[in-house]
Amino acid sequence: MPQLNPTPWFLIMLLSWLTYTLIIQPKLLPFISTNTPSNKLTSTTHTHSWNWPWT
Template sequence: MPQLNPNPWFLTMLLSWLTFSLLIQPKLLSFNPTNTPSNKALAPIKTHPWTWPWT
């Protein structure tokens, strides 16, 4: 079965993961976020019971 043969695609997958891990990921992680998260207090969620018409 050709689907189980990793020979043609394993090197491509390995090189793409190495490129992402070593080059792209550190550049993306070095960016500073423009909108810093604020510590807002969460409002309590008001839930209402559902009234089923057949009960």
């Protein structure tokens, strides 16, 4: 069964990951704008319990 032979598939996988990490990823990273983290004030939410008629 030739599909179980890892030699050609491993090389294809390795070359595709190298292409992604070395060529494509550095070109995409400048386009991603990250928001600066900000401190949000945490507000406590008060939940009301339900009044069940049978209890």
